[in-house]
Amino acid sequence: MTHPGEQFYPEGVHWDDPIARGTLPDLLSKAAEQYGARVAIEFRDRAISYTELEAMVETAAAAFLRAGYGKNNSVALFLGNSPDHPVNFFGALKAGARVVHLSPLDGERALSHKLTDSGARVLITSDLVTLMPMALKFLEKGLLDRLIVCEDDHWGDVGNPHTPIPAHPAIVTFKRFVEGASKPSQWPKVSVDDVALLQYTGGTTGLPKGAMLSHGNLTSAVSIYDTWSKPARAQRDVIERVICVLPLFHIFALTVILLRSLERGDLISLHQRFDVESVMRDIEVKRATAFPGVPTMWIAIASLPDLESRDLSSLVHCGSGGAPLPVEVARIFERKTNMKL
Incomplete structure (x- = not known):
């Protein structure tokens, strides 16, 4: 039976798709077994497989x-x-x-x-x-x-x-x-x-x-994100480089960035604090593909005087959360970069 809400789901995602539950030690062990020498975390230009x-x-x-x-x-x-x-x-x-x-x-x-x-x-x-x-x-x-x-x-x-x-x-x-x-x-x-x-x-x-x-709560949250994005991920079939400036002691960065990225075999570019030029280097030079941020970060980026000449073309996923994003900031960013925030 089709659920009415499915009309708003990504194509191929269904309301009764199975949600996996496991333990967090197993999540990491399976990732290490599957991805091995692939870089898991990069911090201060140091790569950790x-x-x-x-x-x-x-x-x-x-x-x-x-x-x-x-x-x-x-x-x-x-x-x-x-x-x-x-x-x-x-x-x-x-x-x-x-x-x-x-x-x-x-x-x-x-x-x-x-x-x-x-x-x-x-x-x-x-x-x-x-x-x-x-x-x-x-x-x-x-x-x-x-x-x-x-x-x-x-x-x-x-x-x-x-x-x-x-x-x-x-x-x-x-x-x-x-x-x-x-x-x-x-x-x-x-x-x-x-x-x-x-x-x-x-x-x-x-x-x-x-x-x-x-453990079941946290791994099922990862599974839900994974199920929701599976069709889009299958089309890209790449290792994402995810910028992590948001604090890992908060639940959003813990689940959406750390746990989700490790489960999928992506690379987490870990920053100790937000610095707009360090983030721009990650995007322009290291070609980051995903940047979950908060409004203050996007305000800083949208305020860059040379934003129109900066190369943000590697970004595929960029989002703002934690507080309301001023509409004008989103419009400035989208006008200057042709990207949806």
């Missing part, structure tokens, strides 16, 4: 298990956009733990509530000055038993300001934390119904509340 990413994740997972952060444990991530996020995100999940996303955009009160509410006693952060000082406050307040610090320069020195890592028995660098960790004879069994992520709400009606997202 699917095989390399899986190896990093397994090392992190083995270290989490060795430290006792497996089943029935919450692991908090207080990280920006760098490979440290997917490595620890998938590493904690492969160890059987659940992840707690903490936003660097939140204040101390909201973050302290999330840590207490989630039950997380271990936190992974970076030595960046935008992250480390707040993480140290959590330790001082007795909210943590262990603070694991990723060193940002590990991915290349770009002049970011760092906070010195104090000598403290509860603080360990990520490098030291994973040193010597060996894979178990068998990984913990993870179910599609296990909670994978505590993603906190904005707290507009009080304190933020943790949405309990299972």
Whole structure:
């Protein structure tokens, strides 16, 4: 039977198409097996293949298990956009733990509530000055038993300001934390119904509340996107280069960019922050094909004085979300580039 809503679907997509459910460790393992040496993430011009990413994740997972952060444990991530996020995100999940996303955009009160509410006693952060000082406050307040610090320069020195890592028995660098960790004879069994992520709400009606997202929730979201775009993807049959400036600690970038791109074997061009010329270089020089952004990013691009002479021809997918996009910005962009935003 045809569903009335199908008239608005892409050709070949049906309302009763099967939606796959699985676990996130399996999603990455299958991608590594299928895509191997293909580049999964590019960060600061450093390429990380699917095989390399899986190896990093397994090392992190083995270290989490060795430290006792497996089943029935919450692991908090207080990280920006760098490979440290997917490595620890998938590493904690492969160890059987659940992840707690903490936003660097939140204040101390909201973050302290999330840590207490989630039950997380271990936190992974970076030595960046935008992250480390707040993480140290959590330790001082007795909210943590262990603070694991990723060193940002590990991915290349770009002049970011760092906070010195104090000598403290509860603080360990990520490098030291994973040193010597060996894979178990068998990984913990993870179910599609296990909670994978505590993603906190904005707290507009009080304190933020943790949405309990299972492995099945997140993988089915990826499957829905995949089913919806399958006809268009079959016509292109290319490896997409997806610009990721949006924060991975938000659910949109996590599902639509990170998980979806890895499942499909695409390349994620990961940016630590939005810089209009860095994004334009990704488009013009590296020929990015997809750029999900927010209005402030599109305003910056539409405001470029030489936009009409810039080459955005590689872009196939560009979208704006998170807030209303001013109509005039969309019109300027479309008039100057002949592209639909």
